[in-house]
Amino acid sequence: MSPSAEVTVRSPAKINLGLSVGPPRPDGYHPVATVYQAVALYDDVTAVVRDDDAAVSVEAVGDFAADVPTDETNLAVRAARLLQAEYDVEEGVALTIRKTIPVAGGMAGGSTDAAATLVACNRLWGLQLSQTELQNLAAELGSDVPFCLVGHTALGHGRGEQVTEVMSRGTFHWVFAIAEGGLSTPAVYGELDRLRPLRRVESPEVRPELLTALLSGRPDALAVALSNDLQAAALSLRPELGDTLQFGLDQGALAAQISGSGPTCLFLAADSRSAVDLAVELAESGLCRMVRQAEAPVPGARILPAPANR
Ligand code: C5P
Incomplete structure (x- = not known):
């Protein structure tokens, strides 16, 4: 797929239908066995290429815009920076997040923005990364980010980052x-x-x-x-x-x-x-x-x- 000057990616909120948590691991994370479901509440992330420098900027609009951090702690910024570092990308990106998912609400709002940014920048910068490569990068960014890439209904293991699709009927x-x-x-x-x-x-x-x-x-x-x-x-x-x-x-x-x-x-x-x-x-x-x-x-x-x- 050739690069584009502007890409918009829509990414869903998640809920956990079941969330079973084990005792903390030595790294501080908790092993989980969960069933995720992606719900029709979405953030849209628009990525516009910046060819002047390699800067990554982010702004938020919409329901929860005021709650979104716009510095380097923003998970979407970290997603873009991870791609730049891993694949020697010299272009920058201006990200706009249209927020419909609450911030720090237990619905993976930040994680889904990171997933959207991976998909958007992959196209924007013409990186041609496979789904598996995107999944591995997603797991580095956060436990819920890989699920936000695949959506539907899925089992999550490890700290939640190992996802496998689950059969689910109806709506x-x-x-x-x-x-x-x-x-x-x-x-x-x-x-x-x-x-x-x-x-x-x-x-x-x-x-x-x-x-x-x-x-x-x-x-x-x-x-x-x-x-x-x-x-x-x-x-x-x-x-x-x-x-x-x-x-x-x-x-x-x-x-x-x-x-x-x-x-x-x-x-x-x-x-x-x-x-x-x-x-x-x-x-x-x-x-x-x-x-x-x-x-x-x-x-x-x-x-x-x-x-x-x-
Ligand atoms: O993976 P993520 O960065 O989203 O996790 C945020 C924090 O939540 C972790 O730093 C950890 O404190 C906690 N967490 C955990 N066990 C998990 C997932 C998250 O303890 N399975």
């Missing part, structure tokens, strides 16, 4: 209560360790009933198979999230769970109409900053067709 309808402020992922993992110091922690495992529920495509089966080991830790740090989860259940959600390390709360609805009703109730409750609904599963990071990429 599920999710509602998200986005909380004020974020939660730091390391802080939530640290709180989990603090909460279970004396307990023997089993090796992480995916529940078989979760895989069966995904194959059946039935939301009622999925509802009883969801789990998240980080939920107790997120609730310990932000107890008020328990009220949000309970409110959703009282309004008819089939299931309620913290998304990843939180603080976003996710709710499974029986169908699209129930999802709309639940979203309205949550929005009026005053319990959260914002409410979104989205179907799943959806694909991972993908280049948008022209005219976005003229």
